[in-house]
Amino acid sequence: xxxxxxxxxxxxxxxxxxxxxxxxxxxxxxxxxxxxxxxxxxxxxxxxxxxxxxxxxxxxxxxxxxxxxxxxxxxxxxxxxxxxxxxxxxxxxxxxxxxx
Amino acid sequence: xxxxxxxxxxxxxxxxxxxxxxxxxxxxxxxxxxxxxxxxxxxxxxxxxxxxxxxxxxxxxxxxxxxxxxxxxxxxxxxxxxxxxxxxxxxxxxxxxxxx
Amino acid sequence: xxxxxxxxxxxxxxxxxxxxxxxxxxxxxxxxxxxxxxxxxxxxxxxxxxxxxxxxxxxxxxxxxxxxxxxxxxxxxxxxxxxxxxxxxxxxxxxxxxxxxxxxxxxxxxxxxxxxxxxxxxxxxxxxxxxxxxxxxxxxxxxxxx
Amino acid sequence: xxxxxxxxxxxxxxxxxxxxxxxxxxxxxxxxxxxxxxxxxxxxxxxxxxxxxxxxxxxxxxxxxxxxxxxxxxxxxxxxxxxxxxxxxxxxxxxxxxxxxxxxxxxxxxxxxxxxxxxxxxxxxxxxxxxxxxxxxxxxxxxxxx
Amino acid sequence: xxxxxxxxxxxxxxxxxxxxxxxxxxxxxxxxxxxxxxxxxxxxxxxxxxxxxxxxxxxxxxxxxxxxxxxxxxxxxxxxxxxxxxxxxxxxxxxxxxxxxxxxxxxxxxxxxxxxxxxxxxxxxxxxxxxxxxxxxxxxxx
Amino acid sequence: xxxxxxxxxxxxxxxxxxxxxxxxxxxxxxxxxxxxxxxxxxxxxxxxxxxxxxxxxxxxxxxxxxxxxxxxxxxxxxxxxxxxxxxxxxxxxxxxxxxxxxxxxxxxxxxxxxxxxxxxxxxxxxxxxxxxxxxxxxxxxx
Numbered sequence: 001x002x003x004x005x006x007x008x009x010x011x012x013x014x015x016x017x018x019x020x021x022x023x024x025x026x027x028x029x030x031x032x033x034x035x036x037x038x039x040x041x042x043x044x045x046x047x048x049x050x051x052x053x054x055x056x057x058x059x060x061x062x063x064x065x066x067x068x069x070x071x072x073x074x075x076x077x078x079x080x081x082x083x084x085x086x087x088x089x090x091x092x093x094x095x096x097x098x099x100x
Numbered sequence: 101x102x103x104x105x106x107x108x109x110x111x112x113x114x115x116x117x118x119x120x121x122x123x124x125x126x127x128x129x130x131x132x133x134x135x136x137x138x139x140x141x142x143x144x145x146x147x148x149x150x151x152x153x154x155x156x157x158x159x160x161x162x163x164x165x166x167x168x169x170x171x172x173x174x175x176x177x178x179x180x181x182x183x184x185x186x187x188x189x190x191x192x193x194x195x196x197x198x199x200x
Numbered sequence: 201x202x203x204x205x206x207x208x209x210x211x212x213x214x215x216x217x218x219x220x221x222x223x224x225x226x227x228x229x230x231x232x233x234x235x236x237x238x239x240x241x242x243x244x245x246x247x248x249x250x251x252x253x254x255x256x257x258x259x260x261x262x263x264x265x266x267x268x269x270x271x272x273x274x275x276x277x278x279x280x281x282x283x284x285x286x287x288x289x290x291x292x293x294x295x296x297x298x299x300x301x302x303x304x305x306x307x308x309x310x311x312x313x314x315x316x317x318x319x320x321x322x323x324x325x326x327x328x329x330x331x332x333x334x335x336x337x338x339x340x341x342x343x344x345x346x
Numbered sequence: 347x348x349x350x351x352x353x354x355x356x357x358x359x360x361x362x363x364x365x366x367x368x369x370x371x372x373x374x375x376x377x378x379x380x381x382x383x384x385x386x387x388x389x390x391x392x393x394x395x396x397x398x399x400x401x402x403x404x405x406x407x408x409x410x411x412x413x414x415x416x417x418x419x420x421x422x423x424x425x426x427x428x429x430x431x432x433x434x435x436x437x438x439x440x441x442x443x444x445x446x447x448x449x450x451x452x453x454x455x456x457x458x459x460x461x462x463x464x465x466x467x468x469x470x471x472x473x474x475x476x477x478x479x480x481x482x483x484x485x486x487x488x489x490x491x492x
Numbered sequence: 493x494x495x496x497x498x499x500x501x502x503x504x505x506x507x508x509x510x511x512x513x514x515x516x517x518x519x520x521x522x523x524x525x526x527x528x529x530x531x532x533x534x535x536x537x538x539x540x541x542x543x544x545x546x547x548x549x550x551x552x553x554x555x556x557x558x559x560x561x562x563x564x565x566x567x568x569x570x571x572x573x574x575x576x577x578x579x580x581x582x583x584x585x586x587x588x589x590x591x592x593x594x595x596x597x598x599x600x601x602x603x604x605x606x607x608x609x610x611x612x613x614x615x616x617x618x619x620x621x622x623x624x625x626x627x628x629x630x631x632x633x634x
Numbered sequence: 635x636x637x638x639x640x641x642x643x644x645x646x647x648x649x650x651x652x653x654x655x656x657x658x659x660x661x662x663x664x665x666x667x668x669x670x671x672x673x674x675x676x677x678x679x680x681x682x683x684x685x686x687x688x689x690x691x692x693x694x695x696x697x698x699x700x701x702x703x704x705x706x707x708x709x710x711x712x713x714x715x716x717x718x719x720x721x722x723x724x725x726x727x728x729x730x731x732x733x734x735x736x737x738x739x740x741x742x743x744x745x746x747x748x749x750x751x752x753x754x755x756x757x758x759x760x761x762x763x764x765x766x767x768x769x770x771x772x773x774x775x776x
Binding site (some may be wrong): 220222254255294295327328329331332333335336337341343345 | 644671
Binding site (some may be wrong): 366368400401440441473474475477478479481482483487489491 | 502504506518519522525526529530532533535629630632633634
């Protein structure tokens with residue numbers, strides 16, 4: 001299953017809720033304000049490291065660029081994708097769930 | 101200063117942010133979905149008890165009633181008000197701040 | 201239920217209060233809470249300097265909404281408030297243009313065709329300066345949003 | 347930047363995708379992300395079964411919005427998508443009525459006056475059944491909201 | 493409505509995921525409207541309540557004092573529409589100071605036509621909720 | 635605009651509180667629009683950035699790839715509008731993995747007309763931010 005999260009982890013609990021339900025083999029795509037979650041040294045990134053074992057984590061590059069987050073600031077283990085890569089992920093998983 | 105919070109503490113961090121900035125003598129009014137914060141035994145109520153020393157805490161009764169939360173379920177130290185009481189609080193404080 | 205706000209802390213019975221509403225009707229409760237708050241303030245003898253609608257709050261002012269018959273009609277509630285209590289309801293022009301809320305002048309100016317204006321009775325469209333002005337002219341300003 | 351999704355996990359190059367959009371334009375990025383996602387899907391040769399606008403997402407379909415000249419025009423982006431790629435843009439009738447988005451038939455039926463319809467070109471108003479139907483008829487359904 | 497005339501051959505498993513509290517936002521109400529319409533389509537429909545969505549099912553709601561419509565009674569009608577599975581997450585209840593007793597009683601008729609009523613609410617733990625989500629073809633979130 | 639012709643006698647202290655990230659929602663942009671209009675009113679105007687609001691001030695923003703307008707350059711013009719105090723909360727930065735160096739440099743001219751520029755961003759701790767809020771007559775939150 002593919003999970004999408006679009007809210008800032010500092011403002012909403014959606015990412016935590018998502019990670020609590022993502023299971024081995026699932027993928028999580030962070031889009032929009034959720035991309036702030038993968039900035040190194042943030043309290044959110046610590047949670048992600050702790051909770052995503054066995055889960056593939058993706059982040060939408062255009063949303064990183066908009067927010068001025070360059071790749072050097074990302075925690076390890078994150079795959080950056082563009083909109084086409086997002087489409088590929090949707091196609092690759094039989095179902096998806098948005099954590100709004 | 102009067103602070104208002106209207107979001108569920110389980111969905112958003114606004115209440116935590118508010119309580120981190122409320123100082124001795126301030127008042128906090130919980131309205132709309134924020135009223136869920138004062139239900140006894142919830143994780144949010146534990147945080148409230150820990151963070152509201154010296155702060156007057158109010159909850160909007162009509163919002164409790166809508167959500168089926170009766171008074172027996174509230175943690176101690178909360179004052180229930182109606183819309184008129186809310187107006188009185190606004191009048192009684194020279195400024196107010198909404199934590200949206 | 202009695203409100204238990206200490207009476208000694210209430211300064212005045214004729215305070216000028218202004219209200220800022222940020223959120224879309226129905227989708228968020230903010231418009232409802234603001235409305236109930238204002239009714240209570242008027243009942244207590246306070247004066248409502250102005251209500252300013254910003255962000256998605258401008259959508260409260262559409263005359264085209266047709267909510268289900270068993271639900272409240274938020275726009276009508278506000279229009280009645282303006283008619284019965286003379287409350288000044290100001291919709292931010294910049295926020296309204298972005299979201300498609302136009303009065304007759306705006307609809308004409310942007311070539312939207314006759315009859316296209318969708319601003320409801322009792323509301324007027326004006327600039328953000330009206331927000332600052334109401335802050336200056338009132339004793340209290342309260343924000344309702346989402 | 348190269349997307350690094352393993353190619354082996356991609357099942358097909360002609361997948362039917364439907365999209366559900368829940369959030370208001372400008373206020374939330376959801377409408378923008380959904381639009382970019384759909385452009386990318388079309389570029390990859392997938393078919394967009396339908397886009398269904400629900401909750402405040404129905405506000406995307408107003409023809410009355412006049413965003414600042416230096417900003418994108420979200421409604422126009424979608425109308426062009428419908429015109430150029432034949433994407434079926436369906437606005438939920440119940441959600442639209444509540445929020446004041448009406449086509450000509452609805453505007454007439456509710457006595458809103460000539461010219462009041464504010465549904466933009468390329469959108470159509472229909473029932474929630476269209477949401478269920480698109481779920482049944484497509485291979486994938488993606489939700490964008492707030 | 494002409495929508496119901498489509499009579500699709502395909503039957504998919506639809507899961508409506510409810511994660512928002514009622515009244516503060518409209519999501520609970522409009523999700524329910526979607527469920528009730530969707531029920532006419534002869535699909536396999538279940539509902540999931542987790543996070544703040546569990547508040548939708550609490551007893552004693554009465555929105556009169558805030559000038560709104562009380563949403564909760566409509567859940568009682570779900571059984572008549574053939575919607576008989578409401579999964580509720582145990583951890584979400586506990587975090588909010590709620591127990592099963594705080595929830596409304598929602599039932600549906602026995603499927604085989606014999607008399608008697610079956611509870612529609614199925615309290616599951618978080619791991620089971622993940623499975624429920626994975627078992628569905630379409631996950632609609634509101 | 636006729637609004638500016640009012641020329642009020644009263645001068646109040648306005649604080650615009652920014653607690654939302656840019657781009658994901660419109661609040662940052664529309665708050666800035668309000669600040670720029672408000673600056674014409676000869677009031678005492680300050681801005682506060684806390685919680686996700688600190689993201690509004692980060693360097694290197696470029697919203698072209700998401701089809702939106704880049705908001706951040708407009709902060710550079712605040713000084714010209716007489717808005718010279720941007721309070722930024724240190725704890726909010728730290729929680730988000732940010733330091734002062736991640737923020738744009740925003741300056742204004744010396745008030746006494748001598749040449750040179752003064753930084754507009756004032757990083758304060760949480761306790762001081764509470765004081766800043768308390769010191770203002772009008773707190774506008776977006």
